[in-house]
Amino acid sequence: xxxxxxxxxxxxxxxxxxxxxxxxxxxxxxxxxxxxxxxxxxxxxxxxxxxxxxxxxxxxxxxxxxxxxxxxxxxxxxxxxxxxxxxxxxxxxxxxxxxxxxxxxxxxxxxxxxxxxxxxxxxxxxxxxxxxxxxxxxxxxxxxxxxxxxxxxxxxxxxxxxxxxxxxxxxxxxxxxxxxxxxxxxxxxxxxxxxxxxxxxxxxxxxxxxxxxxxxxxxxxxxxxxxxxxxxxxxxxxxxxxxxxxxxxxxxxxxxxxxxxxxxxxxxxxxxxxxxxxxxxxxxxxxxxxxxxxxxxxxxxxxxxxxxxxxxxxxxxxxxxxxxxxxxxxxxxxxxxxxxxxxxxxxxxxxxxxxxxxxxxxxxxxxxxxxxxxxxxxxxxxxxxxxxxxxxxxxxxxxxxxxxxxxxxxxxxxxxxxxxxxxxxxxxxxxxxxxxxxxxxxxxxxxxxxxxxxxxxxxxxxxxxxxxxxxxxxxxxxxxxxxxxxxxxxxxxxxxxxxxxxxxxxxxxxxxxxxxxxxxxxxxxxxxxxxxxxxxxxxxxxxxxxx
Amino acid sequence: xxxxxxxxxxxxxxxxxxxxxxxxxxxxxxxxxxxxxxxxxxxxxxxxxxxxxxxxxxxxxxxxxxxxxxxxxxxxxxxxxxxxxxxxxxxxxxxxxxxxxxxxxxxxxxxxxxxxxxxxxxxxxxxxxxxxxxxxxxxxxxxxxxxxxxxxxxxxxxxxxxxxxxxxxxxxxxxxxxxxxxxxxxxxxxxxxxxxxxxxxxxxxxxxxxxxxxxxxxxxxxxxxxxxxxxxxxxxxxxxxxxxxxxx
Numbered sequence: 001x002x003x004x005x006x007x008x009x010x011x012x013x014x015x016x017x018x019x020x021x022x023x024x025x026x027x028x029x030x031x032x033x034x035x036x037x038x039x040x041x042x043x044x045x046x047x048x049x050x051x052x053x054x055x056x057x058x059x060x061x062x063x064x065x066x067x068x069x070x071x072x073x074x075x076x077x078x079x080x081x082x083x084x085x086x087x088x089x090x091x092x093x094x095x096x097x098x099x100x101x102x103x104x105x106x107x108x109x110x111x112x113x114x115x116x117x118x119x120x121x122x123x124x125x126x127x128x129x130x131x132x133x134x135x136x137x138x139x140x141x142x143x144x145x146x147x148x149x150x151x152x153x154x155x156x157x158x159x160x161x162x163x164x165x166x167x168x169x170x171x172x173x174x175x176x177x178x179x180x181x182x183x184x185x186x187x188x189x190x191x192x193x194x195x196x197x198x199x200x201x202x203x204x205x206x207x208x209x210x211x212x213x214x215x216x217x218x219x220x221x222x223x224x225x226x227x228x229x230x231x232x233x234x235x236x237x238x239x240x241x242x243x244x245x246x247x248x249x250x251x252x253x254x255x256x257x258x259x260x261x262x263x264x265x266x267x268x269x270x271x272x273x274x275x276x277x278x279x280x281x282x283x284x285x286x287x288x289x290x291x292x293x294x295x296x297x298x299x300x301x302x303x304x305x306x307x308x309x310x311x312x313x314x315x316x317x318x319x320x321x322x323x324x325x326x327x328x329x330x331x332x333x334x335x336x337x338x339x340x341x342x343x344x345x346x347x348x349x350x351x352x353x354x355x356x357x358x359x360x361x362x363x364x365x366x367x368x369x370x371x372x373x374x375x376x377x378x379x380x381x382x383x384x385x386x387x388x389x390x391x392x393x394x395x396x397x398x399x400x401x402x403x404x405x406x407x408x409x410x411x412x413x414x415x416x417x418x419x420x421x422x423x424x425x426x427x428x429x430x431x432x433x434x435x436x437x438x439x440x441x442x443x444x445x446x447x448x449x450x451x452x453x454x455x456x457x458x459x460x461x462x463x464x465x466x467x468x469x470x471x472x473x474x475x476x477x478x479x480x481x482x483x484x485x486x487x488x489x490x491x492x493x494x495x496x497x498x499x500x501x502x503x504x505x506x507x508x509x510x511x512x513x514x515x516x517x518x519x520x521x522x523x524x525x526x527x528x529x530x531x532x533x534x535x536x537x538x539x540x541x542x543x544x545x546x547x
Numbered sequence: 548x549x550x551x552x553x554x555x556x557x558x559x560x561x562x563x564x565x566x567x568x569x570x571x572x573x574x575x576x577x578x579x580x581x582x583x584x585x586x587x588x589x590x591x592x593x594x595x596x597x598x599x600x601x602x603x604x605x606x607x608x609x610x611x612x613x614x615x616x617x618x619x620x621x622x623x624x625x626x627x628x629x630x631x632x633x634x635x636x637x638x639x640x641x642x643x644x645x646x647x648x649x650x651x652x653x654x655x656x657x658x659x660x661x662x663x664x665x666x667x668x669x670x671x672x673x674x675x676x677x678x679x680x681x682x683x684x685x686x687x688x689x690x691x692x693x694x695x696x697x698x699x700x701x702x703x704x705x706x707x708x709x710x711x712x713x714x715x716x717x718x719x720x721x722x723x724x725x726x727x728x729x730x731x732x733x734x735x736x737x738x739x740x741x742x743x744x745x746x747x748x749x750x751x752x753x754x755x756x757x758x759x760x761x762x763x764x765x766x767x768x769x770x771x772x773x774x775x776x777x778x779x780x781x782x783x784x785x786x787x788x789x790x791x792x793x794x795x
Contacts, residue, residue, distance in 0.1 A: 280659040280663075281641035281642065281644055281645035281658065281659055281662040281663065282645040282648075282649060282655050282658055282659050282662075283659075284639075284641055284642055284645065285638070285641075285642040285645040285646055285649075294649065294655055295649075295652075296649055296650055296651070296652045298649075299645075299646055299649035299650060300650065303635065303638070303646050306637070306638065306642075307635075307637060310637040310638075310678075311637050380633075380635070381633050382631075382632040382633045383632070383633040383634055383635045383636070385599055385629055385632045385633075386634070386635065386647065386650070386694070387650070388598065388599055389597055389598065389599060389622060389625070389627040389629070390622060390647075390650050390651055391598075391618050391619050391622035391623070392650065536598075537598070537599060537600055537601040538601070540599060540600075541600070
């Protein structure tokens with residue numbers, strides 16, 4: 001009774017969230033589409049894996065798919081999707097609800113959502129596959145396992161995020177956690193490539209043994225039960241379901257223990273008070289950047305540079321680029337040469353000797369370098385009101401932001417270029433690489449500045465680094481993608497020039513790239529700056545978060 | 548001479564009319580209180596007056612300079628403290644003041660000297676290198692006020708300057724503002740704390756539903772009565788219970 005109240009509350013909150021917000025409806029429909037897409041795909045794959053005709057698939061797929069699913073539920077909310085804050089425990093803090101009812105209710109509410117439906121759809125493939133392949137009784141056991149597995153996933157993600165929220169009591173810890181997670185997410189791409197190359201060389205029977213062991217761990221037990229049941233080993237199947245059930249119970253118990261503290265909300269312990277130095281305020285603001293002239297524009301550059309380091313969201317973007325910017329060219333350009341990173345794929349071996357490919361990767365890295373600027377006003381949020389109330393000229397606004405960001409990116413670009421060419425054993429190509437990178441970076445800066453003025457959107461002002469914007473932000477963030485594609489297109493003359501001029505490009509690239517990039521930046525500052533002058537108040541409205 | 552002249556201001560949000568044709572003249576040298584219940588349009592009006600929100604119709608002039616036609620001149624004369632707006636809060640107090648001053652093109656030595664003085668007076672010097680984001684709500688109000696005062700503007704526009712401020716800081720802010728008005732400056736601020744307005748202001752305006760209902764010198768508006776009574780009478784609304792709530 002009380003539990004169904006929670007479910008109805010969640011549905012009502014979801015429905016009211018759509019009212020008058022077409023962007024949110026579009027996002028919901030999109031997420032439904034992706035849910036059906038992945039859920040349906042998983043379902044078909046699992047049905048196929050449970051057919052007696054493919055015993056090797058039956059041995060591997062349910063166990064590995066289950067483990068992946070659990071890992072997805074564990075890291076997904078932390079890394080990508082954010083925590084669904086529709087019904088937070090803190091909102092029930094003042095109501096006299098017994099803990100058991102609260103946990104049951106929140107779990108029920110957590111079961112309502114697209115990810116759960118997609119998971120259920122995918123794992124239902126196990127039941128259907130078992131029914132087709134092995135008959136009714138194994139299918140019933142399999143169904144039980146699927147239900148337990150689903151509950152386990154939801155309990156896992158809820159308890160971990162709840163425990164995490166407790167950990168993140170102070171802003172300092174939250175900032176650190178967000179940056180750590182950004183680093184982890186950025187490393188995921190490279191890790192995937194290593195994983196795939198490791199997998200392609202792995203021994204099949206060893207994998208099978210690994211899957212067998214995995215089937216007895218909470219990671220895959222509830223789904224692996226289907227396999228045991230299919231083989232007629234009901235004792236093992238029940239044992240595996242039991243493992244899942246016990247894990248779920250333990251997780252719920254843990255959740256209920258942490259929820260009490262989560263109900264009190266993350267207390268904002270004010271940071272440590274640090275004694276002031278004797279330096280004058282202006283000197284303190286400039287700090288190590290005292291070589292920048294102390295003019296109005298210089299001060300804006302300094303503030304911007306400080307913010308790229310002090311603001312967590314910005315720093316996370318910087319770190320992501322630093323990791324990707326180094327890994328991408330290394331992987332593509334070095335191919336299989338030093339440590340067989342990418343395996344013995346013939347395509348990869350053909351790549352390194354083609355100068356156009358070198359140029360293309362450099363262009364891509366350069367374009368990527370400026371993407372963090374695409375919602376630069378969103379990072380500041382309503383703090384932009386200070387610039388608007390002071391009447392900062394638009395071109396100065398845009399120019400200072402570009403310089404402040406480039407304080408980090410340009411040295412990074414130079415380092416990346418040198419690193420890649422030295423690793424490839426072609427130090428003579430350093431100027432060409434730097435030139436191409438800078439040219440592409442300049443073009444991308446110009447495009448991103450325009451997007452940042454015309455397509456600004458508000459970022460949530462919550463202190464939770466995992467909270468996501470469920471509004472129209474996602475739709476507008478697609479604009480960054482458009483800017484990226486446009487920048488690559490506009491940088492393509494550099495690739496073309498590299499292909500046409502051949503050897504000559506080694507010497508032409510640096511001056512040509514530099515001029516191309518600076519020209520683009522000048523254009524971006526002129527057009528974007530004048531747009532800021534015209535649309536200042538509208539820009540402020542766009543970056544103001546709504547209730 | 549009027550310090551702030553608003554004429555025919557209109558602002559609509561979707562269907563709702565937040566400000567419906569508002570006229571207001573703030574005399575130079577006055578201490579002007581803008582009163583109104585929640586949702587009356589105070590913040591919207593002040594935002595349009597200082598150039599943060601574009602009005603659908605109407606004009607706003609600061610000491611003769613139209614905020615929307617000649618923003619550079621108008622904004623140089625203005626000091627603004629908006630409500631519910633973030634500061635550049637990843638700077639510490641001294642850094643934020645230095646930034647605000649340099650942003651306005653002030654001389655470096657003047658910025659240093661005034662920033663230190665303001666931090667001392669507002670008792671924010673103890674906070675040291677604490678970032679503004681970690682300040683308490685009252686401290687944030689004080690540093691925002693310091694930012695608005697730094698360039699010695701001729702007109703101060705403050706949105707809810709006394710909200711979330713403890714009594715000691717409140718007295719301090721009142722004293723600073725009074726001294727500023729005595730020195731020839733003009734202050735307009737919004738509030739719904741009657742006592743503060745009654746104690747400080749030379750002029751008041753009461754607005755409701757996006758319109759000014761009453762405006763004038765304080766004595767003229769109150770006519771010897773309590774300001775709160777006048778406010779309730781002008782705005783309307785229920786202030787006592789009848790037969791209900793017997794069970795309470």
